[in-house]
């Protein structure tokens with residue numbers, strides 16, 4: 001079992017470059033199963049969720065060849081419809097994108113239930129509704145999801161009851177090779193949805209409207225691939241470094257990002273007294289803070305709202321800001337488990353339903369804490385960097401599902417994080 005030992009009180013200073021987006025990459029890799037040919041993808045983050053996606057692609061018969069740790073060539077010409085066991089799927093959320101991809105290419109998919117971070121109940125009813133609207137029959141039993149289409153699928157109109165990233169992506173994947181036109185209404189608009197649509201269109205699909213709440217997919221006969229694609233920079237990784245810069249009262253320039261995607265985060269930080277400067281090209285952002293930030297009231301919402309995946313990190317900043325802040329979760333039922341760990345470090349947080357009431361303290365104090373999920377882990381690293389004394393962080397495998405070389409990259413900005421095996 002590995003842990004991070006974080007020596008606190010280290011303001012972050014310097015420049016850090018952002019990697020490709022995890023949530024785009026974990027959708028684009030399953031999407032390669034749709035292609036009867038080769039494709040090349042770069043700016044892939046080197047994280048454990050990606051390795052797990054590749055294991056599944058290889059099980060299906062794809063040839064996966066990493067040219068560098070961040071660039072891969074995939075040949076899915078010989079992909080076959082095979083059962084993907086629960087052992088492989090339960091390790092990450094995005095495994096369920098193989099249902100959409102296989103259903104579209106073969107009219108059939110047998111895929112284990114997904115895993116991923118525990119934010120309370122995470123139903124997949126909207127994914128299933130989408131597959132059924134296209135004509136599939138879906139059965140869930142023994143930890144498996146079986147989708148079949150006796151008479152073939154046909155394009156149709158799907159209206160999502162909730163704005164769901166996963167359902168939008170899965171229905172988009174399932175419709176790519178299906179005759180006719182599929183429309184997804186009340187679709188999610190996150191940057192990774194646009195990125196997946198751009199990838200699929202580059203490979204020969206016909207998808208319009210991604211990034212708006214109506215996406216139209218006109219089925220094509222096949223995707224030939226033979227093209228290259230570069231994954232969009234990670235909005236959440238950039239946001240994590242922004243919050244770390246502000247909370248540690250440092251000065252960090254974040255490169256290789258898309259500042260437009262960071263607007264919901266920048267707007268809140270500016271309200272709290274953080275300095276922000278964006279490059280004219282919109283690909284760099286400098287974040288610095290000389291003084292203690294002031295309270296903020298934040299509600300997480302689907303894009304372009306404040307991202308739920310930034311909720312734990314911003315809770316750390318609010319914990320050391322002046323005054324009392326209110327942080328409301330507007331996407332998931334339950335995403336405050338990590339606040340128990342922050343409280344061990346001296347944060348004053350009270351949960352009332354979907355809102356955390358955070359009374360700012362002068363400083364946090366390092367102690368032994370455990371990451372309960374991916375973004376909670378990132379938040380606890382930030383807390384350790386800001387705190388007085390030493391923080392011992394367990395559960396770092398959660399963090400490594402989504403952040404490449406996180407300790408090394410924080411250390412390049414002046415943090416003191418050591419990885420220790422027990």
Ligand code: UD1
Nearest residue numbers: 023093094122123124125126127162164165166167331332
């Ligand atoms: C994705 C992201 C995750 C992020 C979340 C919200 C990936 C791999 N994961 O998760 O990091 O936190 O978007 O931005 O991209 N819901 C239903 N029925 C469904 C599907 C969802 O009720 O069929 C509900 C969920 O319980 C939740 C809300 O819709 O309350 C949004 O969930 P969704 O956008 O689907 O999140 P994920 O795709 O699971």
